[in-house]
Amino acid sequence: MTRRYWNINLEEMIEARVHLGNSKKSWNPRITPYILAKDKHKGKGIHIINLAKTARFLSEACDLLFDAASQGKNILIVGTKKLPERAADSVALAAIKARCHYVNKKWFRGMLTNWVITQTKLRKLRDLKVSEKMGKFNSLRKRDAAILKRKLSTLQTYLGGIKYMEGLPDIVIIIDQQKEYIALQECIILGIPTICLIDTNCDPDLADIPIPANDNDTVSIRWILNKLVSAICEGHSSYIKKHYK
Known part of the structure; x- marks a missing residue:
C-alpha cells in the first residue's frame, strides 16, 4: 500500500470536534484503546477520542483509497444519518465530488448480498x-x-x-457503524473491505480500517470525508495520467 502524506492536522481535528465521543453510558469497552480520557463537556461526562489514533487510521484509510482509485476500483460511501442535520447531504456531496457511488437515504437489506x-x-x-x-x-x-x-x-x-454501479464495490466507506450495521454485515459476508467512522459506542474490530471520530457532529463528519475524498481524487488523477496519456 502506497504511503503518502495527507496533512492531517491536530488543531483542525480539535476545531472540527472530531475528538468528542459519546457519554460513558453508551460506550463500547472494545473502543478503550482509542479513548484518551473522560471529560466534562456541556455538563455531561463524555469520552475524549485519542486523535493520534484517529490520525494514524485516517492516514491508512487515505492510502488505501488512493491506491484503489489509482487502479480504477469502485468505491461506495454509505451514510443515511438524519441527525446531525445535513449529515446525509454531506455524504452525497462528498461522493459526487469523488465520483464515487453512494447510499444516503436508506439501506435496503440485501442491497449487496442480493x-x-x-x-x-x-x-x-x-x-x-x-x-x-x-x-x-x-x-x-x-x-x-x-x-x-x-x-x-x-x-x-x-x-x-448507485445507478451507475455495475457490480459489487471494491471498498465501502461507512459513516456511523451503528446506524449502518446491516450494510457492514453484508460487506463482512461478501469480504468487501470497509473503512468505518467509529464513535466511542462502536466496535472497532468489525471494520478493516476503523477511524475513531465523532459521528454525531456534521462538522466532524465533513472533515473526515474531505480527507478521504482528497485521497480518492488524487488516486483518480493518477489513474487518468497512467491510462490516458
Missing part, C-alpha cells in the same frame, strides 16, 4: 428515466403516468447514488 435483485431495480430505474426523457409518459393515461412517475421518484431517491 445483488441480482438490486440490479433488477437499477435496470428499472434506468428504463424509467429513459422513458421519461423520451416523453413516453405523456402518451399514457394520467393515472398510469402518475404511478410510473412515483415509482421513478422512489427508485431515484433510494438508488440514485
